[in-house]
Amino acid sequence: MFELFITFAKIGLFTIGGGYAMIPLIKQTVVEEKHWTEEEELMDLIAVAQSCPGVFAVNISIFIGYKMRRTPGALICAMGAALPSFVIILLIALFFYRFRENAMVERAFLGIRPAVVALIAVPVFKMARTAKIGWHNVWIPVLAALAIWMLGVNPVYVILVAALGGYTYGQLLH
Amino acid sequence: MIFFFLFVTFFQIGLLGFGGGYSMLSMIQAEVVTRHGWMTTGEFTDMVALSQMTPGPIGINSATYVGYTSVVNAGYPAWAGVLGSLMATCALVLPSLVLMIIISKFLLRYKSHPVVESIFMGVRPAVVGLIAAAVLILCTPENFGSPDSDPWRFWLSLMLFGFAFVGQQVYKMNPIKLICLCGVAGLILF
Known part of the structure; x- marks a missing residue:
């Protein structure tokens, strides 16, 4: 169970910008290293997880967790995938809330805002x-x-x- | 009351957030900025920047950030903000958890069922529209400045927009690098 948690915590942690970039990482860990599933099954899982609502990384982790350890496994894996980002963002939100009035931070974010719109x-x-x-x-x-x-x-x-x-x-x- | 609404809002987003983080953004924007006024458009855009720069799925990142900021903006202390972000994140994941477990049970059996396929024939193109709407909604004076009152900021913002768009679309530059570069540009030029 602990191994499931750690594995998906790592995958959640290394997802930057979301979604498709993490497929190779999942494949390498879950198929090649841990042998929790075969490549073909993983491809089907990815197709299903993408057409389902919700967070892609979390959806995949729930599938694998359920397959390994039924409902408790699914719960543990979902927590693993969500926890690292939760902690990091919480710290940033705490920090940013105090510093956003800072003139330097404000100016930097005036430059960042148009870039964000472009990235979407x-x-x-x-x-x-x-x-x-x-x-x-x-x-x-x-x-x-x-x-x-x-x-x-x-x-x-x-x-x-x-x-x-x-x-x-x-x-x-x- | 804000905790209850946070839960309902993110549960709904988790349940209907097809097409990943970016399409969720327009749902989050509609609820959090337009409907409830928990955050301003500017704060929302800053939040998106922070979720893009930090690791982790965008959906989780935004739920956590919005949960904290909305509660603190409403005048509650920081610990209540932490509770708010926990509430929002759990609410976002909960529908997936239930749905995925059900789907795992009947795994893949209905994946190519004609009814499922025809539903997605409508949903997939609509998701593209959702992301486009997120872009249009964020094109505000708060994010770009206005050509009348602040032409320097407005034109510079347009250039930064063009730079980031071409950098990502054509040159596949790393988004974190792009955001940092535009941040430095803002620091120097604004």
Whole structure:
């Protein structure tokens, strides 16, 4: 159990920028070193974890934990994946809350803010490729973005409507 | 009361946050900045910068940070902030925990079920829209300055935006390095 916790704490700790960058690390640790699963099963797990809601790293860790030790294993692995970032960010939040009024910090963050917006813009195009956006369905993301941005629609409803729309379309097709 | 709303907010985000950390950001923004006013747009953007610079999944990082900052912004002491971040993070993970365990039980059996596939035909493109919305919402005077009152900051911000976008999209520069460079630029130029 302890080994499960430590392994996923390490994986959680080394995820920088989130998501796909950690797949090789998971593969190396979980498949090649620990032999907890085979590569093929891991690929299926990744596909499922990506299409599920929630934090990708945590989702994968829950799968492996459940496979090894049922529900307690899943719980331990999820905690392992979340704990290191939780502690680090908590310390930063404590620290930053006191220093954000500092003139130097404020100026540095004025420069950082536009960069952050750019760093979120990049995955839009990356995700568009993965989601196979073409002329037939480009209206979905455009409509979704405009609804959220201009009309202030809650993104949660956008996801629910999109799921319902996909379901209805599938039913009509069959 | 804020603890209850934090829990509900992040539980909902954990339950419907398809497409990873970046699409969660627009949900977090909608709830935390627009709906509840726990943080300003500027604070939110700073939070995203900090979660990108530090290790760990963006979803966990933002939940922890928002949990702390919202509670302290509301006038509670620091220990209550720690409780707030614990609440937000647990709420975010809880739906995955339940959902993943259920899916593990029936593992992969329904992965290519036509109903599941047709649902995702709608959800996947919508997630792209969610991330785009996060970008549009963050294009505010608070993050970029305004061309009338502060043209120097505005144009410089646009240049930093362009630099970071090209650096990441074309040259695949490390995001941490990009953020640090823009921080140094801000320190010198603003």
